[in-house]
Amino acid sequence: MVKFSQIYTQNKPIISVEIFPPKTEQGFLHLSERMSHLQAYPLDFVSVTYGAGGSTQDRTLDLVQQVHTQVGVPGVPHFTSIGATRESVRAFLDAAVAQGICNIVALRGDIPAHDPDFVMKARDFRYGNELVAFIHQHTDQLDIAVGGYPEGHPESPDLAQGIEHLKLKVDAGAAIIITQLFYDNSHFLRFRDRAVQAGITIPIVPGIMPILKFSQIQRITSLCGATVPNDLRAALIAQTDGSPEQQAIGIDYTLQQSRHLLAEGVPGIHIYSLNNWQAVNQLVGGVQDLVQG
Numbered sequence: 001m002v003k004f005s006q007i008y009t010q011n012k013p014i015i016s017v018e019i020f021p022p023k024t025e026q027g028f029l030h031l032s033e034r035m036s037h038l039q040a041y042p043l044d045f046v047s048v049t050y051g052a053g054g055s056t057q058d059r060t061l062d063l064v065q066q067v068h069t070q071v072g073v074p075g076v077p078h079f080t081s082i083g084a085t086r087e088s089v090r091a092f093l094d095a096a097v098a099q100g101i102c103n104i105v106a107l108r109g110d111i112p113a114h115d116p117d118f119v120m121k122a123r124d125f126r127y128g129n130e131l132v133a134f135i136h137q138h139t140d141q142l143d144i145a146v147g148g149y150p151e152g153h154p155e156s157p158d159l160a161q162g163i164e165h166l167k168l169k170v171d172a173g174a175a176i177i178i179t180q181l182f183y184d185n186s187h188f189l190r191f192r193d194r195a196v197q198a199g200i201t202i203p204i205v206p207g208i209m210p211i212l213k214f215s216q217i218q219r220i221t222s223l224c225g226a227t228v229p230n231d232l233r234a235a236l237i238a239q240t241d242g243s244p245e246q247q248a249i250g251i252d253y254t255l256q257q258s259r260h261l262l263a264e265g266v267p268g269i270h271i272y273s274l275n276n277w278q279a280v281n282q283l284v285g286g287v288q289d290l291v292q293g
């Protein structure tokens, strides 16, 4: 297995995909059957989300194992510390290391909507930097990715404070930053400039989510605070929601976005797949063509 610090020193853009564990046994089996599609592309790693709500947490490491065995590329678990104790974090880390995993995406997790004071009442970890420091102290077997927010985190009053907090995670031992999704590259480029000005030198990897159904993206962006440019929004709502025409606009936009980011020298593209293999096929193939071309 290869650590982030080695993956991102290769002399080429790194292409990675994020998937999530389905909630049901049937969904999990269905995903396992289809995951071999990913073998068609020379992906550098596949990351697997962690259900902060709890429902699918046990499945994250199982799915990472399947990524190793079925796709043959490094699988990277996400982990969220919200509500976790030191013992439960240690147990997860030890299980990951025992499985041969050598990278982790470490996040605080979202505050439950029904309990806005949760952070202050949280058990052993209040913020991402505390989790990163704990992982770093507990094991040297895991390279750590942390989240970055080009348009600001929904809880941050401004980007300046977001960058300050990002720097805390970097100083605590993060190896790379993967960003929240965004549809306007100027947000990412401004965020990257501000991070560099703050002394952040680790790779900052843009996270890109293809639009296949605009209503779905509206829901996701309303939660994470990302914005959709007006001209893109107008083009999408002129089509039937989820129609092939809307998907074609969405995929084409994401490819244009990726082309521009690669020209701006990003270290790689991280694709939020939403477990949609059609999108993965079109997008990973398209991004590979951009990288090779």
Ligand SMILES: Cc1cc2nc3c(=O)[nH]c(=O)nc-3n(C[C@H](O)[C@H](O)[C@H](O)COP(=O)(O)OP(=O)(O)OC[C@H]3O[C@@H](n4cnc5c(N)ncnc54)[C@H](O)[C@@H]3O)c2cc1C
Pocket: 048, 049, 050, 051, 052, 053, 078, 079, 080, 105, 106, 107, 108, 109, 110, 111, 126, 127, 128, 129, 146, 147, 148, 153, 154, 155, 156, 161, 162, 165, 168, 169, 178, 179, 180, 181, 207
């Ligand atoms: C790449 C990526 C992958 C993700 N994967 C998952 C996943 O698998 N499962 C999941 O549930 N969620 C996931 N998320 C969502 C993430 O859990 C939320 O965005 C969460 O609200 C923030 O996590 P964080 O570690 O980035 O938070 P933090 O860095 O802790 O920041 C959270 C907020 O607290 C503020 N803050 C940070 N440190 C301090 C401090 N020391 N003092 C005061 N304020 C501070 C920040 O400015 C920010 O507003 C992912 C996000 C990204 C970008």
